[in-house]
Structure formats: structure tokens, C-alpha cells
Amino acid sequence: MSDALSEEFFAEVSDKYYPQVLEGLERLGAGDVAGGIEVLARPLHTIKGVTGFMPGFESASTFTHKVESFLKKLQSGSLPHSADNISLAAHGVNSIFAVIEQLRDLGAPDQDEIDAVCEVLAAASGEGNGTACPAGGRCLRVEQEPGRALLYVTAPRIHRKHQRDQIVGAIIGQPQETPVVLDLAGVKTFGSSAWEDVSALAGHWSISVRGLAGAARETFHASDMDALLAVLPPDAPAGEAR
Structure with a gap:
């Protein structure tokens, strides 16, 4: 090309x-x-x-x-x-x-x-076969609460580009003044590239993470994400980081 x-x-x-x-x-x-x-x-x-x-x-x-x-x-x-x-x-x-x-x-x-x-x-659009989360399909669910947006990651492993793009797209889809909480309670692994994609938006959106555990938590800290993204306890109101 x-x-x-x-x-x-x-x-x-x-x-x-x-x-x-x-x-x-x-x-x-x-x-x-x-x-x-x-x-x-x-x-x-x-x-x-x-x-x-x-x-x-x-x-x-x-x-x-x-x-x-x-x-x-x-x-x-x-x-x-x-x-x-x-x-x-x-x-x-x-x-x-x-x-x-x-x-x-x-x-x-x-x-x-x-x-x-x-x-x-x-x-x-109602044109699919109705199967839930086909391979390569949606990996998160978005819910709006007063004062924040909750992004529930529903795939156990986040590494592929189409998954990262979904998460980035969901964050970009929120007003910049709305705090975003990335819920990873069901996530086992979250790749370093995914963390990099999320952290690149941290200067424009207020992004917090909750539900970190296991390898996802290890990669989070190994990538120094704690300097950019707040960590929330489960069900914490937005802004209550620890």
C-alpha cells in the first residue's frame, strides 16, 4: 500500500x-x-x-x-x-x-x-443467532450509575486486540467528566498491552480499577499502573481509592 x-x-x-x-x-x-x-x-x-x-x-x-x-x-x-x-x-x-x-x-x-x-x-441489532458472547465477541458490559460508569469485564483473559479495543472504546464513549471504574472481578489475566491502552487514556478520563486479583493484579503492579490508575475496594464509591 x-x-x-x-x-x-x-x-x-x-x-x-x-x-x-x-x-x-x-x-x-x-x-x-x-x-x-x-x-x-x-x-x-x-x-x-x-x-x-x-x-x-x-x-x-x-x-x-x-x-x-x-x-x-x-x-x-x-x-x-x-x-x-x-x-x-x-x-x-x-x-x-x-x-x-x-x-x-x-x-x-x-x-x-x-x-x-x-x-x-x-x-x-437483532440479526445474530442469539448466542451469548461468541468467541471473539463482546468482553465487557457497561452500566451507568449516578456519578460514574462501571465497565464490567466479562472475559476471563484480556490479551487480544479486539478485546483491548472494546475496553478503550467503552472508556472513550464516556464523557470525560464521568469517572470510569474498570471492574475485573472475573478476570484471571489482563495483558500488559491492555494496561498500556487503558493507561494512555488516564490523562483524559478518571479511571479506577477494582476486583484485581491473581495474575491480573501482578501485571498491574509490574507495569507500574498504580501510579496512573486508582485501585478501589469492591463496591466502593468512585473516588475512594486505596
């Missing part, structure tokens, strides 16, 4: 489209669903169209279309504006840019990741 057309496209993604997408995601996370999706629609529609005409980029166009369809269902009200659906929308949008990065860096996307996201989008 080194020709002039693709290089120009990658530059526009970085300099033009991604800043617009960040604005849209911030609005979405702040509860302005209609406004957020309206902002997102412009860059995503352009990405879908451009990649559809670029040889080797067709998978990005098809995937963007799937994410667009989910956003349109949220916008029309045919899907509820639940915390899980908002989080999934943010994850889908972020996954588009992950696919573009894979095309740029590797020459091809990770089709397994694309398929996993598409399967979860379809299931949330």
Missing part, C-alpha cells in the same frame, strides 16, 4: 477524518446521540466511498458500511440508546481505524477481528 493515492488517503485519515471522529465520539459519549452520529456520518461516509474504489481496500469499505448501518439504527431510534449500544457504536467506529492502520502497516486487515465486530453488531 505505498502508491501515491493510498498515501494521500492515509494522510487524510490522520489529519482530517480522525479529528472529526473524535468530536463525534465525544458527543456520543456525552449523550448527544443524534449530534454525535451526525458528526460521525460525514467522515465515515467518505471513508466508505474512497476505500470502495481503492484496490485492496474493499474490506474496509464493507466493514465501514456495517458500522454505518448500526449507527443509523441508533440514530433512527430502532435501537435503544443504552450504554452497551453506545459503547458498541464507539468500538465499531474505532475498529474502522484499526482496519485502516492494518492496511497501512501490514497490507491487509485482520479478518477475524472484522468478523468478530460484525457478529456483535449484528447480534445487538
Whole structure:
């Protein structure tokens, strides 16, 4: 992917489209669903169209279309504006840019990741087979409480990129003034790359962790995350770190 057309496209993604997408995601996370999706629609529609005409980029166009369809269902009200659906929308949008990065860096996307996201989008839209958490599917549940957002990680092991992207997407989907609690009570291992992804957001969101145990706790401290993320006791109100 080194020709002039693709290089120009990658530059526009970085300099033009991604800043617009960040604005849209911030609005979405702040509860302005209609406004957020309206902002997102412009860059995503352009990405879908451009990649559809670029040889080797067709998978990005098809995937963007799937994410667009989910956003349109949220916008029309045919899907509820639940915390899980908002989080999934943010994850889908972020996954588009992950696919573009894979095309740029590797020459091809990770089709397994694309398929996993598409399967979860379809299931949330009522188009899936109804099975709970298929392999490669959702790994967390988002609940809103007064004054904070709770992100319950439901997979026992967090290492793969699509899992990390879901967690990052769920955090980005929250207003920056809302404290985020990452609940890992059922998690056995949480990879260092996952901690790095979460800690990269700590300067913009107030992120706490609770339920740390076993290898997940060891990796947390080995990665010096305690300097960036507060540790909460079980069921503690946001802000009560130890």
C-alpha cells in the first residue's frame, strides 16, 4: 500500500477524518446521540466511498458500511440508546481505524477481528443467532450509575486486540467528566498491552480499577499502573481509592 493515492488517503485519515471522529465520539459519549452520529456520518461516509474504489481496500469499505448501518439504527431510534449500544457504536467506529492502520502497516486487515465486530453488531441489532458472547465477541458490559460508569469485564483473559479495543472504546464513549471504574472481578489475566491502552487514556478520563486479583493484579503492579490508575475496594464509591 505505498502508491501515491493510498498515501494521500492515509494522510487524510490522520489529519482530517480522525479529528472529526473524535468530536463525534465525544458527543456520543456525552449523550448527544443524534449530534454525535451526525458528526460521525460525514467522515465515515467518505471513508466508505474512497476505500470502495481503492484496490485492496474493499474490506474496509464493507466493514465501514456495517458500522454505518448500526449507527443509523441508533440514530433512527430502532435501537435503544443504552450504554452497551453506545459503547458498541464507539468500538465499531474505532475498529474502522484499526482496519485502516492494518492496511497501512501490514497490507491487509485482520479478518477475524472484522468478523468478530460484525457478529456483535449484528447480534445487538437483532440479526445474530442469539448466542451469548461468541468467541471473539463482546468482553465487557457497561452500566451507568449516578456519578460514574462501571465497565464490567466479562472475559476471563484480556490479551487480544479486539478485546483491548472494546475496553478503550467503552472508556472513550464516556464523557470525560464521568469517572470510569474498570471492574475485573472475573478476570484471571489482563495483558500488559491492555494496561498500556487503558493507561494512555488516564490523562483524559478518571479511571479506577477494582476486583484485581491473581495474575491480573501482578501485571498491574509490574507495569507500574498504580501510579496512573486508582485501585478501589469492591463496591466502593468512585473516588475512594486505596
